[in-house]
Amino acid sequence: MIEYLKEYGISNFDYLYLQKNLNPEDIQRLMLAESNVRENLLYFNKLGLKENLHKLILYRLDLVIMPLDQLKYLLSKIDKELFVQLVNTNIKNLILLF
Amino acid sequence: MDEGKELLFKLIDFKRKSVSFKDQESIMLDGINMVDIADMLEKDMDNLCDVPDSMIDKVIEEGNIDDNNFKKNIIQLRDLLYGKRNYNLFVKLNKEYRDAFDIFKSTLLEIINKKLPGAKSVVEIDKNLNLLQQGLENHKLIKNFDFIESVCHEYDENKYDTNMLKIYRYINDHNLKILNPPDIEFEDFDVEIVDETEFSDKIYEILNKFEMDYRTLPNFLLKDLKEMDNNLIYSTFEVIKQNKAEDGGVLHLIPKENQVLRVVLLLYSSPQAVKAVVESLTTEEDGLDIDSLRILLNYNMGVFIDRINDYFKPRNKDYLNIMDGLKEIKVNYKVLIKRNPLFLSQNYDMFKYIVEYCHEFGCDPKELVNRCHKTLTINPTVIVNNISILLSHKVNMFTYFKDGKDDFNLLKVEKLDSIINQLIDKKVIKKYSFTNFDKINSIILNSVFKKARKKG
Incomplete structure (x- = not known):
C-alpha cells in the first residue's frame, strides 16, 4: 500500500524496516495522503535528503503529511543545511529546530 | 564464499587479536558480568531488582562503604522495585533511597574501572564481535553497522571505502533474505476464483457519479463496497455529493484522481x-x-x-x-x-x-x-x-x-x-x-x- 515510498530513495531494507516499525495507523495515513506525501518527499529529495528519508517518516510523520506550501514556508525560516544534517544525525532532537 | 562475508570474518579475527579479553574474568561475579549490571542500572533504576545479594555485598566490601544503613537501604530499595515491576506497586522513592542508588552505581563503576581499566569498551567489543559472528553463522540479522564501520577503518584505512561497499552489499542481501524469506509453496487446493466483481445498482450509481474505474481500487475496498450495507453507503453518498460544503457536500474538495x-x-x-x-x-x-x-x-x-x-x-x-x-x-x-x-x-x-x-x-x-x-x-x-x-x-x-x-x-x-x-x-x-x-x-x-x- 505504501510501496511508492521506494520511488524517493528509500531502499528495500529501509522499506521493510518502516513496515515493521511504523504503527498501523501511520501506514494508513501514508496510504490515504499518498499524493501529498509524494509532493513532500520530492521536495525533501531536492533538499538532498534521500538515504535517511525513512527516519523522517518514522520519527517526524507530521513533516511528511502537511501541505507543501506550509512545509516550504516553515523551512524558509531555518537553515536548510542544518535541517538536513539533523535528520541525518540526530532526528529525535530535530524537534528543537523545527 | 562471498567477498563481503569473507571480509567480515577477517574483521572479526583482526579485532579479536588486537584486544585482550582474558582479564574479563576479573569483572565476573557468580557468572554475571559487572559491566552488564552497571549498564542496566544506567538505563533504568528499576533494573536494580535484578541485582543479587552477592553483588551488593561485593560493592560494599570492595568499595569500602562504612555507612551501616547503606546495605539496609539498598536492599529495601531493590525489594520495593521488585514489587513495582512484578506486582505493580506504586513506589515513591525518598532521598535516602535515591542517594543509596547513586552511591551503589558509582561505586560499582569505580570497582570495574579499578579491576579492568577500559572494561566497558572491552565488553562492548566482545559483545559486538559475538553478535556479528552469530549473525554470519546462524543466519541472524546483522545490525551493528557503527561497530563494523569502525573495525573496517582500523583494518585497512586505505581500502576502507571499497571494503565497506563489499560488506554493505553482502549485509543487504543477507538481511533481506531473513526479512523476506522466499514464498512457501503450498500444496494445490481448490480455490474459488471470482471472475467479475458485481455490485448492486445503488453502488453502480455511486461509481458512475465518481467517474471512476473501480478495478483500480485495492481489493479490501472492493470487498467492502460489495458487502457493506448499501443503505449505509448511500446515506453518506447523498450528503457528500451535494453542491454546498455547508450542507456536508465535501466530495468535490477531494481531487478526482484520488x-x-x-x-x-x-x-x-x-x-x-x-x-x-x-x-x-x-x-x-x-x-x-x-x-x-x-x-x-x-x-x-x-x-x-x-x-x-x-x-x-x-x-x-x-x-x-x-x-x-x-x-x-x-x-x-x-x-x-x-x-x-x-x-x-x-x-x-x-x-x-x-x-x-x-x-x-x-x-x-x-x-x-x-x-x-x-x-x-x-x-x-x-x-x-x-x-x-x-x-x-x-x-x-x-x-x-x-x-x-x-x-x-x-x-x-x-x-x-x-x-x-x-x-x-x-x-x-x-x-x-x-x-x-x-x-x-x-x-x-x-x-x-x-x-x-x-x-x-
Missing part, C-alpha cells in the same frame, strides 16, 4: 460525522472555513471516519473532542490545522491528560499547545517523562512554566536526564538548585546543532 480517499470517505464516514466536522469548522462571523476542511479531507481523513471497520481507525470522536478543547482554550485552530493537520487526530484522552497534568503546575494550556503541538502529535509521553525528570531534580515547575523563555524545549528534548547530569558533572549548573532554564536551553541547542554540523 479515488481511494473518496471511497474511504464514502464507506467509513457517516452523514453525522461529515456534518459534525463541517459544523466544527463553522463560526457565526466567518461561516465555514473551506481551507481547513480541504486540508482535513486530503491530509487527515481519519477525522471523518466513525464507522468501525477492519482497516482505518475511527478518529471522529477524538477530533470533535480535541476541537472543543482547542476552542475552549482559544487556540487558533485554523493555523494549527494548516501547520500540523495530524494534531487533530491524536488520542483525545492522552491529549487531555497531558494538558491537565501540565496545568497542575500552572501551565497555560494555550501556551502548551502553541509551543508543543508537534511533540504532542508525535511523541506526547516525552512531555510527561521530562516533567518527572525535572521534578526529580527538584525544579519548581511553576517557575519553569511561568518563565517560559526556553520555548518549553526542556519538555521536548530526548534523554533530558543524562543531559542534566552531564551539566551537573561539568559544574555548569548546580545539583538540585538550578533555575537558569534559558541557559540550559541554549547549551542544549548549541550542543545538538554543533554535533549535527560536525557530523554533517
